[in-house]
Amino acid sequence: MRRLRYVFLLLVTLGFAIGIAASLISSQRSAELTSSRIQLSAWSLAQLEHEFLKFHASLRLFQADKLLAEQLQLDYDLLWNRLEVFLNGEENRAIRERFDAAALARSLLNQLKQDEALLFAPQLQPSEQIEQLIKAYSEYQQPIRRLIVRNFTGPEAASIVDEAHAQRFLTQGLLLGLLFCGGALLSLLFFESRRNNFLARNDALTQLPNRQSLLALQTGSVSPTAYSAVAVIEMNNFRTVNETISHEAGDRLLERIGQTLNQLKPEGSFIARVGGDEFLMTFSERFPADLVIETLKVLTKALSFDFQSDKQLFQVNARIGVVFNSDNTHSIEKLYYCATLATREMRLSQTRGLKVFDEEINNRYLRSQQLLSDLRRAINGTFPGLALHYQPILGLKQDVMGVEVLLRWNHPSMGYISPLEVVELAENNQLGLPFGRWLLQRLKQDLYKLPDEMREHLYFSINVSPSQFTPRLPNSLAKWLADAPISADQLLLEMTESISVANFNECQGILQQINALGVDIALDDFGTGYSSLSYLSSLKVQRIKIDKSFIQGISQDLQMQRVVRSIIELCHGFNFSVICEGIEDRADDQQIRSLGSDYAQGYFYGRPMALPGLIAWYSENRPQLLFSVQEVHDHHVRH
Amino acid sequence: MTFSARRLFSTLVLLTISSALWAETSWQEQPSGPLILTISGELDCCPSGTAYFDLQRLDALPQSVVSTMPPWTETTDSYSGVRLSELLTALGAKGNKISATALNDYSTEFSSDASLEYPVILATRRNQQLMRVRDKGPIWIMYPLNDYPQLRKEEHHHAMVWQLKSLQISE
Numbered sequence: 001m002r003r004l005r006y007v008f009l010l011l012v013t014l015g016f017a018i019g020i021a022a023s024l025i026s027s028q029r030s031a032e033l034t035s036s037r038i039q040l041s042a043w044s045l046a047q048l049e050h051e052f053l054k055f056h057a058s059l060r061l062f063q064a065d066k067l068l069a070e071q072l073q074l075d076y077d078l079l080w081n082r083l084e085v086f087l088n089g090e091e092n093r094a095i096r097e098r099f100d101a102a103a104l105a106r107s108l109l110n111q112l113k114q115d116e117a118l119l120f121a122p123q124l125q126p127s128e129q130i131e132q133l134i135k136a137y138s139e140y141q142q143p144i145r146r147l148i149v150r151n152f153t154g155p156e157a158a159s160i161v162d163e164a165h166a167q168r169f170l171t172q173g174l175l176l177g178l179l180f181c182g183g184a185l186l187s188l189l190f191f192e193s194r195r196n197n198f199l200a201r202n203d204a205l206t207q208l209p210n211r212q213s214l215l216a217l218q219t220g221s222v223s224p225t226a227y228s229a230v231a232v233i234e235m236n237n238f239r240t241v242n243e244t245i246s247h248e249a250g251d252r253l254l255e256r257i258g259q260t261l262n263q264l265k266p267e268g269s270f271i272a273r274v275g276g277d278e279f280l281m282t283f284s285e286r287f288p289a290d291l292v293i294e295t296l297k298v299l300t301k302a303l304s305f306d307f308q309s310d311k312q313l314f315q316v317n318a319r320i321g322v323v324f325n326s327d328n329t330h331s332i333e334k335l336y337y338c339a340t341l342a343t344r345e346m347r348l349s350q351t352r353g354l355k356v357f358d359e360e361i362n363n364r365y366l367r368s369q370q371l372l373s374d375l376r377r378a379i380n381g382t383f384p385g386l387a388l389h390y391q392p393i394l395g396l397k398q399d400v401m402g403v404e405v406l407l408r409w410n411h412p413s414m415g416y417i418s419p420l421e422v423v424e425l426a427e428n429n430q431l432g433l434p435f436g437r438w439l440l441q442r443l444k445q446d447l448y449k450l451p452d453e454m455r456e457h458l459y460f461s462i463n464v465s466p467s468q469f470t471p472r473l474p475n476s477l478a479k480w481l482a483d484a485p486i487s488a489d490q491l492l493l494e495m496t497e498s499i500s501v502a503n504f505n506e507c508q509g510i511l512q513q514i515n516a517l518g519v520d521i522a523l524d525d526f527g528t529g530y531s532s533l534s535y536l537s538s539l540k541v542q543r544i545k546i547d548k549s550f551i552q553g554i555s556q557d558l559q560m561q562r563v564v565r566s567i568i569e570l571c572h573g574f575n576f577s578v579i580c581e582g583i584e585d586r587a588d589d590q591q592i593r594s595l596g597s598d599y600a601q602g603y604f605y606g607r608p609m610a611l612p613g614l615i616a617w618y619s620e621n622r623p624q625l626l627f628s629v630q631e632v633h634d635h636h637v638r639h
Numbered sequence: 640m641t642f643s644a645r646r647l648f649s650t651l652v653l654l655t656i657s658s659a660l661w662a663e664t665s666w667q668e669q670p671s672g673p674l675i676l677t678i679s680g681e682l683d684c685c686p687s688g689t690a691y692f693d694l695q696r697l698d699a700l701p702q703s704v705v706s707t708m709p710p711w712t713e714t715t716d717s718y719s720g721v722r723l724s725e726l727l728t729a730l731g732a733k734g735n736k737i738s739a740t741a742l743n744d745y746s747t748e749f750s751s752d753a754s755l756e757y758p759v760i761l762a763t764r765r766n767q768q769l770m771r772v773r774d775k776g777p778i779w780i781m782y783p784l785n786d787y788p789q790l791r792k793e794e795h796h797h798a799m800v801w802q803l804k805s806l807q808i809s810e
Contacts, residue, residue, distance in 0.1 A: 051743065077772030078743050081802065084773070090710040091796075 013186055020179050027171045044085070044092050045151060048105070049144050051075070051082040056141065059134050062126060069124040076112065076119055083109040099150050104143055111136065205251055206258025209272040214280060217270070218333045226285040229292045230335035231322040233261075233303070234343045236352055237314050238277035241307065249309040253316065260302050266295055278343075280336060289324055296320050296354050304352075319346040323357035341365050348428065371417065372425055378409070379431065379438045385410040388442050389608035392617070393461060393579060393601045396593055401622075402459040402492065404601065405443055406608045423465055432467025440480050446611050447485050454618050455485060461492040461522065469499045471506070474513035481517065488518030494545065495521065497529035504535070511540035522579065527567065537574055543599070544571045548582025551602075555587035565595045572596070666690040666730070675777045676761070680808030683731020690730055694763065694777070697721055700729060703760050707785040710796060711775075718762035718781045723754040726761065727808065738807040739780060739800040742772065749798035751808075757787050761803065775801030 058075040061067035086092050086105045096102045118129055203210045235257060242250035261271050261279060268284030283292050303318035321342025323335050330338075341362060342355040355361075377383035387410070390403040407419040426435040439462065447455055464473070481488050493514060499507065511521055522543035527550055546567055554560050564580070571578045580592045583602030592600055606617055667685040672693030679689045700721040708715040737754075740746040753759060762781040763769065770776025779801040782790050 047745075054743075074742065074772060078802070080773035081775055085711050088711055088713055 009186065009190065013183075016182050016186075017179070020175055020182075023175055024172060027168070027175070042095070042151065044089065045095055045101075045148055048082055048086050049148060051079045052108070052137075052140065052144055055079040056134070056137050059130060059137065062124075063130045063134060065126055072124075073120060076116075080109065080112050083112070095151060099147055101147055104140075104147060108140055108144075111140075203258070203273040205254045206261070206273050208258055208261065208279070209270070211272065211274045214272045214274050214332075214336070218331070218336075226328055227282045227325050227332065227335065228285045228287045228328075229283040229289065229322055229324045230332065230339050231281045231283075231292075231296055231320050232274075232336065232339035232343050233279040233281060233299070234319045234321075234347065235277040235279075235303070236317045236319060237307075238316070241309065241314050241316075242276075245309050245312060252309070253307055256307075257303065257316075261299075264295070264299055264302055274336075278340075280339075282332070282335075285325075285328065292322065292324070293354070293356075296322055300352075300354055317352045319343045319352050320354045321346065321357060322354065338362065348424075367414070368425060371411070371414070371421075372429055372431075374411065375409075375422065375425055375431065375435075379434050385412055386438075387610065388439070388446055389610055390614045391601060391608040392606040392614075393599050394605055395598070396600055397598055400459070401457065402461055402599075403614065404461045404494070404608075405439070405463070407439070408608070408610075423463075427465055427467055430467075432465050433470075436465070436468040437476075440476075444480070444484050449611060451615065454615065458618075459490040459492055460486065461494055463494045463524065464499070466496075466499050469495060469507070469510065471510060473510060474517060477514065477519060478517055481519075489520070491519045492543070493519060493521045494524040496524050497526070508538075508540060515540055515542075536570075542576060543579055544576045545579040545581060546597075548602075551580050551582040551588060551592065552584070555585075555591045561591065561595065564592070568596045666692070666696065670696055676803065677805040678726075678730060678732070678808065679805070681733040682808070683733075684729070694769075697761070697763055697778075701725060703758055705758060705760050705762070705781050705783045705786075707781065707783055709781070709784060709799060710791075715785060716765050717767070718760065718779070719764045719767070720760040720762040720778070720781070723759045723761055723780070724751070727751065727754075730808075732808040734808045734810040736809045737798075738809070739798070739803055740805045740807075741800050742802040742804050745800065747797050747800060749794075753782070753790065753795060753798075757790060758783055772802055778803040 055072075055075040055078070058067055058072045062069065062072045083105050086096065087102060087109070096105070115133060118133070201209055201213045201216070238250065238253060238257075241253050257279075258273070261281070265271055265281075266283060266287065268286065270280075270282045272280045274280045283295075287295075300318055300320055303316070305316055307314045307316045321339040321344075323338040323342065325335055338357045338361075342357040345361055345364065346352065346355050374383050375386075378386040387408050389406045389408045391406055393402040393404055395401060407422055409417040409419075409422055411417050423435075426432050443460065443462065447460075450458075477491075481491070514521060520542040521540070522545050523539070523541045524545050525547045526544045527547045544567075546564060550560060550564050550567075554564060568578045577598040578596075579599040579601060580595075580597040581601040583589050583592065583600050583604045585604055588602070589600065589604055606621070609617060667687050667690060670691055670693035672695050674691055674693055676692040676697065677689060678692070682688060682690055684690060697720065702719050703722045703725075704717055704719045706715060706717045735751040736748060737751050738746060738748045760781050762779045763777060765774065770779060780799050780803055782795050782799055784791050784795075
């Protein structure tokens with residue numbers, strides 16, 4: 001196709017050249033025609049002299065009695081006619097207008113007309129009068145001769161010839177200029193098209209081939225080569241730079257990455273920018289596996305750097321997934337796919353560095369794809385196994401008891417799926433909101449199944465994932481509460497710190513609206529994130545749930561006891577009540593009670609249970625648990 | 640006997656063929672008036688190869704009128720005379736190459752093609768007046784330049800011989 005285009009371009013150029021050559025020839029010819037036109041008028045001038053000389057000779061011959069009167073009269077008429085033609089003919093206009101030729105011809109014609117009566121007299125004989133005429137006409141001989149000489153060789157004639165030449169050179173110059181312009185235009189077109197072709201296949205910023213080139217490799221339009229390995233390099237933090245600083249900064253970062261890749265590119269390798277922050281690198285079949293790994297390790301180091309822009313510092317680093325083409329049978333497409341799976345896994349686990357693809361990765365990916373598809377159906381109610389379990393939360397200082405609503409998925413073929421995995425799957429695949437709606441719906445159904453006494457006494461704590469935490473959340477909660485069999489103060493939302501850190505101001509607004517409904521909010525997994533004291537003090541939450549990593553083995557760990565005590569005191573100082581989770585034995589229970597925790601949750605009190613289990617547990621343990629409450633408050637205190 | 644047979648044959652020819660053919664015997668002979676045109680070539684009418692015309696003989700042929708302004712005059716005038724193609728047919732001339740010679744021995748050659756296609760005449764009169772030598776007479780080959788502008792070419796201008804004296808027809 002490209003060759004065809006060049007052939008066409010060549011043909012156009014040839015046509016152009018031929019056209020110009022033809023124009024040159026035609027211009028030459030037109031110049032010649034013009035000059036023949038000049039010849040034509042010159043001819044007429046010569047004829048004039050000829051007829052004049054003939055008439056003049058006839059006069060003398062007649063005078064010498066050597067010529068008949070009729071012949072003299074014929075020559076007289078011929079000269080007359082010649083003068084008329086000279087004075088009126090279109091072809092003589094140019095010559096007539098030069099050198100006073102017209103005046104000369106007119107004067108000669110007048111002379112002829114004067115002599116008509118004499119020459120056409122009957123019985124014309126040689127006479128003194130004829131002699132006079134011979135003399136009179138002799139006067140014209142010199143001027144006519146001079147006219148001809150001047151017309152052919154005089155300075156005016158020369159200037160006309162020179163002008164004609166100059167005109168010709170001008171025309172030729174113009175045409176050559178045209179040829180040059182045309183040539184320049186064509187070469188411009190050629191280079192532009194080559195540049196466009198380059199840009200279509202290469203990334204302008206990194207000067208690396210782009211996805212288009214990869215597709216060309218895949219479809220085999222580029223001669224196929226064998227690869228020993230294919231790596232996919234994914235940059236971490238590039239999007240952050242692009243979004244938080246500017247696209248210009250992102251471009252600068254990309255340029256730097258491109259330079260690094262180009263510098264470290266092994267011989268025979270192909271590197272392409274295949275996505276916003278994704279690059280592909282192939283290794284030729286001569287490259288042994290250990291060298292591939294070494295090269296990629298060097299690359300990982302080279303691609304980990306601090307990028308400063310606008311007084312902000314970003315730690316840029318790369319995730320590299322690599323796959324070996326061990327039996328040399330896989331297509332580049334397949335290899336690329338496998339390498340992206342390795343990087344994908346690193347991205348999901350938020351790690352960086354190098355990962356070699358193996359079948360396990362593929363299996364995990366296929367499993368997650370299968371789970372995702374099943375989860376979609378489960379949320380729509382067309383796939384079994386998804387259910388809610390409930391784990392008790394005890395009030396240690398007041399007669400109040402709650403349950404944390406937890407997810408259980410008993411997959412028919414894969415067994416129990418961890419709630420964390422389910423939530424992560426939903427969050428990563430835009431299923432967060434439908435999943436949240438499903439949970440509330442199912443909770444409502446379960447609530448109706450509870451005995452009245454139990455439903456009225458318990459409060460229910462549900463987890464909110466980041467994608468559910470939108471400005472529409474308060475509204476959907478209000479709608480849910482409108483026909484739910486519990487009141488707003490029986491609902492508690494648990495959210496992680498990461499939600500509120502991401503966008504503090506917007507988050508505050510949403511939290512206020514939720515509080516306004518009468519719903520309390522608990523900050524989950526406290527102590528594992530980045531919460532600062534100022535952040536904590538201004539956040540509109542009512543409870544803090546200390547992460548179980550602080551609680552496990554607390555009865556044996558004095559240091560941890562001091563930490564937890566400090567946290568609890570701090571929280572009470574801010575007017576938050578505190579939940580400790582992960583209580584596994586009586587020692588833990590005693591310890592957190594002595595540290596001042598307000599609520600407790602853990603296997604020691606009860607595991608997460610399905611609804612019938614919860615009902616049984618409640619009726620069995622309620623009196624005993626009540627007994628264990630040390631301080632009894634008259635009413636539920638809201639903060 | 641031979642003579643009367645020839646007369647009889649001539650009479651039959653006269654009766655059966657055109658009146659122009661009747662004239663052929665006389666075209667070979669010198670005309671009674673001043674000779675103004677000599678036509679030579681392979682002519683059916685004239686085995687001797689030459690036909691002679693005075694004004695009377697030309698006038699006896701069908702006359703055509705062409706109104707035009709040739710490049711050597713400044714007015715459009717009405718020219719009349721015998722149409723060249725008709726004259727050549729009447730002569731039974733063979734060949735399409737015409738060589739025309741003027742009184743001053745100017746001579747040019749042209750093809751008869753244009754004269755077959757367009758009404759080209761041997762003009763003897765301008766505005767019903769005979770043309771004198773000084774007015775490009777007695778005969779001027781006239782092309783209908785006004786009616787057929789495509790004829791305004793140097794090629795045909797060359798063929799518009801004035802003061803025509805003789806025509807030579809050849810293959």
